[in-house]
Amino acid sequence: MADQENPDAANDASAKTILASAMAQVSDSIDAHFDAVLTVPDDARARLVEAMRHAAIGGGKRLRPLLVVASCDLFHVDRQSALRIGTAIEAIHVYSLVHDDLPCMDDDDMRRGKPTVHKAFDEATAVLAGDALHALAFEIxxxxxxxxxxxxxxxxxxxxxxxxxxSGMAGGQMMDLAAESASFDLATVTRLQQMKTGALIAFCVEAGAIMGKLSPEGRAPLRGYARDIGLAFQIADDILDVEGDEARAGKALHKDAAAGKETFVSVMGLARAREQAHALVDQAIGHLAGFGREADLLRAIARFVIERDR
Amino acid sequence: MADQENPDAANDASAKTILASAMAQVSDSIDAHFDAVLTVPDDARARLVEAMRHAAIGGGKRLRPLLVVASCDLFHVDRQSALRIGTAIEAIHVYSLVHDDLPCMDDDDMRRGKPTVHKAFDEATAVLAGDALHALAFEIxxxxxxxxxxxxxxxxxxxxxxxxxxSGMAGGQMMDLAAESASFDLATVTRLQQMKTGALIAFCVEAGAIMGKLSPEGRAPLRGYARDIGLAFQIADDILDVEGDEARAGKALHKDAAAGKETFVSVMGLARAREQAHALVDQAIGHLAGFGREADLLRAIARFVIERDR
Structure with missing residues (x-):
């Protein structure tokens, strides 16, 4: 009732409904896709495929596949094709998490509320499961x-x-490792994050334009949107690392400060980081001005990126 | 002079010349290709690209790119394209060696006569360098x-x-890890090796047929050739592990027996393994009967596979 008297609140509620429904659909579909391609064989490879399933199925926000679906919606790409690309990108994202969690990297025990792959299986299996998920992405x-x-x-x-x-994710992860022993300024932290998480997020948004055979010039607004939400996402991640709840996040937090790693929060302070994230989201949504209702899901995702609690 | 009186010896000498010259050309070209795509950037990613260069440039028999060039020669594929595919496959091979050498996998200190990547750099860099080489292969x-x-x-x-x-290399490596604690029969060891090394070797030989747009039926002889030399290669590797010279091999040997791992030699015995490798090479060359001189390099490679000392 109150919503009818307040159009902003009504829009906000409708955006949240659109987002929640799309998220649930995408999560289910990604799980189903992984389930279909990761059949456990009846031989000594079973352990490998079980480790891949442990890493890939169930859990995670599926933000990247959701972005793919949202950008594909702009260009009337059929949903099944969009979900295949989403599954491929999620396979890349998941492999990077499996390798990143290894003792020689971030040494994490929990991920998405479950033991990490090297904890649930062993390190060698985790290395191979990551490698096999990496190959699977390109096969798809x-x-x-x-x-x-x-x-x-x-x-x-x-x-x-x-x-x-x-020059993308792996390069950014390398810079991230170096961040523990170097003192980076804001420009370097920004570049690091644009590679580490931004490049893959940008590809998610660009996927719709590629599938829709949009001209390179036509892609500029989507590129702008992707760059802005990629940075906003990472700033929100840094804020969560300081303020978040480990149980909700399903992984260990407060690790950056302990490792002496420069983040947006350590460089800008909490208040300015929060401000900056909001400004980036507004700017991201501004890039979508040329689109109508068909971009509502992308707009809702932009807001979600900084409002999430995990 | 003796060669003119003995056509077999003359053929043998000419095959060795063809092979040596092709090997030298391919090795130089693969190094040049890696050098061109692995430019060290002027930031914190430098360490990553240096590790990739350490792993990829200089050393190795370059058997896989050589097979690609030889199979592409059959179908008059231009050399530059063949070498690009060879570089991509070598990037996959090298990434698998880097990950395989990690302490949690085979824990090797030397590879191709140099310290392994995790020894020359560190474990985290080795994981990322392998991952980045993996992506590079598909980019190429x-x-x-x-x-x-x-x-x-x-x-x-x-x-x-x-x-x-x-279902290929990563699956075979998983079975290989299981081989340390299980007792495999000859059929299982064969299947393991067909996945672990055979699948990639088969792709090298098939690459020429794909580039030449050969029909799937036309590819059967090449498939047969690839399967046979793949197995012969692995049997020769197992023999080298028992009999080889570590300095020549540029890596640690005698590791399979120490790990209690079933190999062709442990299952068949040295004499039968050697016999079987020779029979497979003859059979591989038999598959090429429909080709003329243009398949001489493939024939020479088949013989080399079991005559090499590293």
Whole structure:
């Protein structure tokens, strides 16, 4: 009732409904896709596939597949194809978490509320499960069910490889390791995060444009949106690391400060970081001004990125 | 002079010349390709790219790229494209060695006569360098310089992903880890090796057929050749592990017996293993009967596979 008298609140409630419903659908579909491609074989490889399932199925916000679905919606890409790309990107994201959690990297025991793969299995299995999920991502993208045009599939493969390799995610993780022993300024922390998490998020948003065969110039607003929510996401992550609840997050928090790692919060302070995250979300939504209701899900995701508690 | 009176010896000498010259050319080109794509950046990622260079440049037999070049020669594929595919496959091979050498896997200190990546750098850098080489392989394959037809590039990506993932190399490595605590029969050891090393070798040989757009039926002889030399290669590796010279091999040997791991030698005995390797090479060459001189390099590689000392 109150919502009818307050259009902002009504919009807000409707955005939350759109988001909650899309999130639930995407989460279920991603689990189903992983379940279908990760059949446990009846031989000594069983342990490998079980470890891949442990890492990939159940849990996680599925933010990346959700972004893929939202950007594909803009260009009327069919949902099944969008979910295949979402599964491929999630496979890359999950492999990076499995390797990142290893004792020689961040040494984490819990992830998404479950023991990490090397805890539930062992380190060697975790290395291999990550590697096999990495290969799986490209196998999914190159399959003709992802898009009938092989040119589009090749572009997806090339962009995902770039976003996850030495100039993208892996490069950012390397800088992140160096951050423990170096003192980075705001520009360097920003560049690090644009590689570590931003590149993959940008690919999620760009996936719709690639599938819709949008011209490179037409992609500019989506690029702007992706850059802004990528940074906002990471600032929110840094804030959560300071303020969050471990049980809700399903993983250990307060690790950055303990490791002496520079983050947006350590460089800008909590208040300015929060302000900056909000400004980035407004700016991200501004990039979508040329779109109508079909971009409502992208707008709702932008707000969610800084409102989430895990 | 003696060679003119003995055509077999002359053929043998000529095969060795063909092989030596191709090997030298391929090794130089693969190093040059890696050098070109692995430019060390002027920031905290430098360590990552240096680790990738340490692993990828210099050393190794480059058997896989050599097979790609030899199979591409059959179908008049241009050399630069063949070498791009060779570089991509070598990137996958090298990433698997880097991860395989980690303390939680085989725990090796030396590889190709140099300290392993985690020894020369550290474990976290080794994990990330392997991951970044993995992504690099797909980035190279999806690039239009590899083949003008995106359909061909997609097929290469899909086949490489399959050959290196859970049903190929990674699956075989998992079985290999299990081999330390299980007692495998010959059939299981064979299946393990067909996945662990055979799948990637098969892809090398098939690459020429994919690039030459050969029909699936036309590929049967190459598949047979690949299967046979893949097994012969692994038997030769197991023999080398027992009999080889560590300085020549550039890595630690005699590890299988120490780990209580079943190998072709432990299951068949040294004499029968040697016999079997020779029979497989003869059979591999038999598959090439339909080809003329253009398959001489493939024939020479088949013989080399069991005559090498590293």
């Amino acid at each position: 993208l190159a399959d003709e069910r992802t898009h009938h045009d092989p040119f589009v599939r090749c572009e997806l493969v090339a962009e995902l490889a770039r976003a996850s390799g030495q | 394959l999806a690039d239009e310089r590899t083949h003008h037809d995106p359909f061909v590039r997609c097929e290469l990506v899909a086949e490489l992903a399959r050959a290196s993932g859970q």
